[in-house]
Amino acid sequence: MTSSQQQQVQSMLRLDTKQSKRSTLLLEQPVTRQRRDKVSLSAFAFLFAEMIRYTQNRVLGIQDLETKLNELGQRVGVRVFELTMSREKTVRRETRVLQMLVYINSVVWRALFDKPADSLERSTENEDEYMITDNEPDILKYISVPKEMASFSPGAFISGIVESISVCCQCPARVTSHVVPAEGMPVRTVILLKFDKEVMERERRLEAGKSK
Amino acid sequence: MATFYFAIVGTNDSPLYEAEFGAQREENKYLQQFVVHAALDLVDDAQFMTNACYLKTVDRYNDWSVSAYVTPSNIRLMLLHEAKAEEAIKSFFTACHELYMKTLLNPFYQPNATIQSQAFDIKVHTLSKKYLL
Numbered sequence: 001m002t003s004s005q006q007q008q009v010q011s012m013l014r015l016d017t018k019q020s021k022r023s024t025l026l027l028e029q030p031v032t033r034q035r036r037d038k039v040s041l042s043a044f045a046f047l048f049a050e051m052i053r054y055t056q057n058r059v060l061g062i063q064d065l066e067t068k069l070n071e072l073g074q075r076v077g078v079r080v081f082e083l084t085m086s087r088e089k090t091v092r093r094e095t096r097v098l099q100m101l102v103y104i105n106s107v108v109w110r111a112l113f114d115k116p117a118d119s120l121e122r123s124t125e126n127e128d129e130y131m132i133t134d135n136e137p138d139i140l141k142y143i144s145v146p147k148e149m150a151s152f153s154p155g156a157f158i159s160g161i162v163e164s165i166s167v168c169c170q171c172p173a174r175v176t177s178h179v180v181p182a183e184g185m186p187v188r189t190v191i192l193l194k195f196d197k198e199v200m201e202r203e204r205r206l207e208a209g210k211s212k
Numbered sequence: 213m214a215t216f217y218f219a220i221v222g223t224n225d226s227p228l229y230e231a232e233f234g235a236q237r238e239e240n241k242y243l244q245q246f247v248v249h250a251a252l253d254l255v256d257d258a259q260f261m262t263n264a265c266y267l268k269t270v271d272r273y274n275d276w277s278v279s280a281y282v283t284p285s286n287i288r289l290m291l292l293h294e295a296k297a298e299e300a301i302k303s304f305f306t307a308c309h310e311l312y313m314k315t316l317l318n319p320f321y322q323p324n325a326t327i328q329s330q331a332f333d334i335k336v337h338t339l340s341k342k343y344l345l
Contacts, residue, residue: 026314026315026317026318026331027311027314027315027329027331027332027335075319075323078285078316078323079316079317081284081285082283082284082285082313082316083313083317085284086284086309086310086313091265091284091306091309092263092264092265092284093259093263093264093265093282093283093284094263094284095259095260095263167223167286168284168285168286169284169286170286202260206260
């Protein structure tokens with residue numbers, strides 16, 4: 001192992017033994033504001049591949065597999081959202097659809113993948129559908145999908161993260177991920193959010209109230 | 213003696229954590245829970261009006277007032293109190309929010325589960341002595 005990798009592993013091990021002592025230490029950690037540490041891609045890819053294999057053994061179809069990965073992503077989403085919000089200069093809440101999407105596009109993506117998402121679009125056919133595009137999702141780099149499962153998108157994990165954030169902002173949505181290859185970007189992933197009817201109604205009411 | 217009742221209410225409106233500070237009278241415990249639960253409706257209304265987390269005093273009942281603080285993940289911190297400085301309550305809420313966030317980061321803690329950690333309890337009581345009493 002190179003020396004930088006060794007240092008990374010050592011610092012992670014030190015963190016481990018400290019945390020396993022007592023719950024008081026968890027509550028005293030200055031995690032909220034200070035450190036910004038990164039995890040090596042290979043370590044995460046290993047974990048992610050094992051997660052997919054683990055869920056594959058326990059499901060009976062592609063839809064089920066995507067749902068299970070979605071659930072795993074939801075556990076991450078809540079925590080990422082709270083943490084990034086508290087690290088902002090002023091702690092606020094998001095309750096409007098567009099503000100929440102912009103926040104996910106920029107801050108959350110940067111916190112998770114070190115780059116902002118590539119684009120945010122609103123579908124022209126349906127008013128309540130929005131799409132977040134990531135041209136090269138790093139965490140999916142080492143996942144290859146066999147031809148017989150061509151409709152499976154491992155981005156279901158990312159869609160789970162986005163879904164739990166939308167629930168936190170009180171804009172519940174059905175979030176799915178699709179692979180839409182384009183020029184030179186074979187793994188381009190699109191996260192599609194379809195908001196519930198009540199969300200769109202509330203948005204319309206708030207818009208009308210504001211423009212008065 | 214000032215009395216306070218603090219509750220952390222989850223997204224499905226059930227309390228995740230409750231605590232009482234200051235002197236209490238036996239018959240008031242259930243009434244306080246009831247008043248705070250009723251105030252949740254007002255919190256729901258108020259939270260769409262503003263982007264801020266701290267929603268000052270949302271409700272009044274006789275001589276008690278209920279103040280609320282909503283976290284980004286829609287967890288409500290409610291405090292039932294008699295007249296008290298807003299600044300002190302705001303700092304108390306912010307500190308409790310940090311504690312809640314650290315609890316949430318524990319991967320073994322399910323969101324919306326009750327918080328049973330003794331360390332959390334001790335810390336909240338310490339905060340209350342610092343800011344409220």
